[in-house]
Amino acid sequence: MSIADNLSQIRQRLEQACQRVERSSSSVRLVAVSKTFPSDIVSEAAKAGQTLFGENRVQEAGAKIEALRGQGLQWHLIGSLQSNKARKAVELFDVIESIDSLELARRVNDLAGQVGKSMPLLVQVRLGDEATKHGVDPANLDSLLCRLFELPNLQVQGLMTIPPFVGPVKVRPYFRQLRELRDGWNDAHPEQLLKELSMGMSADFESAIEEGATLVRIGTALFGERQA
């Protein structure tokens, strides 16, 4: 199977999931997770019509973004961000999906101000006990969001989660929980609406879409198994 074939299959499944819950397929964007794959593979996906890519390491992404500059591609940072990589991340990425502390957000805000950019971001939320150690606890989400909206050089667009690895059926309540957290915030803060929900990967993106995902992050199903 070529990347173009994989892409069209994923697009079909994405559209079918949208139809099941009467959503417009234009309300869901596919983030092609190209981590560990070289820029010529990214280029192949781009030729097949994919324009949005996700990377989890700033340094690795930097080389690819430079190599593919001028092709109209968009890049999301989906991995955790270390403070010493923040400047590069602000320069390179269109969206940082992994903001999970006020300290990190303040740093990104300062750097965005220095480079004259208004930085789009998502807040990563930690759901369930087994989840990665990254992400803000749901109990602290509202207070973090309140502080983030005070920072002038940030565009807070929504929430992201990497749920515990419990399988494609049992994961669904976590997707629902992220949507409920966003909807709860939006009900209480109609002036500061969060639109995006980044959730769902290769194994479970259809149920994520059924639960409201606006960004699905898909690597393996598109590019094949990663070596590293």
Ligand SMILES: *Cc1c(COP(=O)(O)O)cnc(C)c1O
């Ligand atoms: C690697 C990665 C993905 C993609 O996972 P697949 O199972 O290969 O689709 C999605 N989100 C994040 C944060 C990742 O690091």
